[in-house]
Amino acid sequence: MYREHVKPILDIFFACFLVILFLPTFIIIAFLLKITTQDSVIYQQQRIGKNGQEFNIYKFRSMTGDAPILVGAERAAIRKKVTKVGRFLRNTSLDELPQLFNVLQGDMSLIGPRPVVADEQKLLDLRRESGVDSLMPGITGLAQINGRKKLTDEQKAEFDAEYAREVSLFCDLSIIFKTIPVIIVREGVQKLFKKH
Template sequence: MDTTVLGKTIYKNYIKKIFDLLMATFLIIVLLPVLLVVYIILRVTTDDTVIYKQDRVGQYGKVFQIYKFRTMPKNTPILVGKQRAKIRNRVSKFARFLRSTSIDELPQLVNVIKGDMSLIGPRPVVLQEVALIQLREKSGANSVKPGLTGLAQVNGRKQLNNIEKAKFDAMYAGHVTFKADILIVLRTLPIIIERDGVRKFFKKRY
């Protein structure tokens, strides 16, 4: 086996798992003050559980429960695509901030530690996103664990259609390397900072 191919295989099957576990643990420790503040605010302002659990499609189509900070009222319907606009008015200002900064996704670090997810990989989708799930199955994109961020997220995110998302997801699944993961991480932070929701939030205050 070619040494380059061997190196990629070792990273994908072994080193990446160790890297995920160590980094997720480190991030939880570093971000603990933020997590606690968000938890307390939501605990005081919400009538339901602070941590929201939802079924998502993972590696090889396996369904698992993802963890998020609750930003929607209880019994809010699960809508996909353009239909999501119908439930935006149910989101509080604080919840919008959590969503725009992706802070609501931080509990997924626990999913990474549990082995359901990776730091980098295709975003896990809800079961209702049948078209995207089928495209991922056909392209082989579901051969890797879903991630907190991925190649599609740094190349357009919500602006991409399902075919484009599946294309980027498959591209990543076929070329999982340490270099690729680092580049995606480095491209993710500026994207979060540049989101309209983040700019508007701080513009109003400063």
Template sequence: MNQPIIRLIDLTLSFLGLLLLWPILLLVCVCGFFDTGSPVFRQKRVGKNGKPFVLIKLRTMPISTASVATHMVDASSVTKFGAFLRKSKLDELPQLINVLRGEMSFVGPRPSLYNQEELIEERNKRGVLDVLPGITGLAQVNGVDMSVPKQLASLDAEMIETFSLSLYFRLILQTATGKGSGDRVRS
């Protein structure tokens, strides 16, 4: 797949998304302020070629929650408003800024934390770190999260090998219509 075309689509969609959705983002941030006191969540993640970048999301858990992979956090840590943000996928909206900056794409492997060493190793073996991380991907729409590193890295590699413009838009559409479960918290 031609990466300059994907980058142009990423730029266009993220710019239009931020332009059209800023009132919703503002409203959600105000509500989030009353929920956690700090509505925007920033966290260092593994980017393309293993380089760090700061992922931006809306906070769905209290500030005091440990900085670990979501599947390692109890479901009780998610606030009621945070549960709504996760279910509606509005917590992902600020990542449009990461896409606009060129740190992420709409479609790619979800960026891991640096302490997820097994996942990083599995992705490195399969060349997954050679591409931009994404807001969504094949693993996400199939309900595979970071709790199963080998399976996740395998699906990420499959997505990269079979990547096409058709797959790009299909994964975005499946995510927007609610397929997959995103980053699950421990029950």
């Protein structure tokens, strides 16, 4: 009952609340991006969602418009394409804020397995085998609070499968509360305040 009926209602309620709460932040970021880049403020990319359906995920633009789409270890090759404002947005995860509108559109949930691009076929296959692809993808999830990008595809799939088995209000609240300190203490954020 929670997964099918209560969770979608809570997603809409809290997404609306967070959009209103972060509205000044949205405006400031959009302004900074507008004056520092010639590209669009919002970046859209096709991701794989529930039951293998594709949808456009929204992010604040953090790279130049000519940056290629790379996955896994190859991502390191496009670091030079990340703008100064984009680096700050990525380090603080503020580039993910527009995904609240994905939640309002019904493409995503606040909590769930992170949506990936079609090229990440290995992870998608592992998710399909364990039934994870029947879940709505999330802004944050169990894998994000347990290693994020440092995890292998197998480890991510294992955390995703664990979440699929344990979906509940308690589980979702636990992930939300654990996401905040993970963002704060992650290496990227620490570098912002490190004295040189």
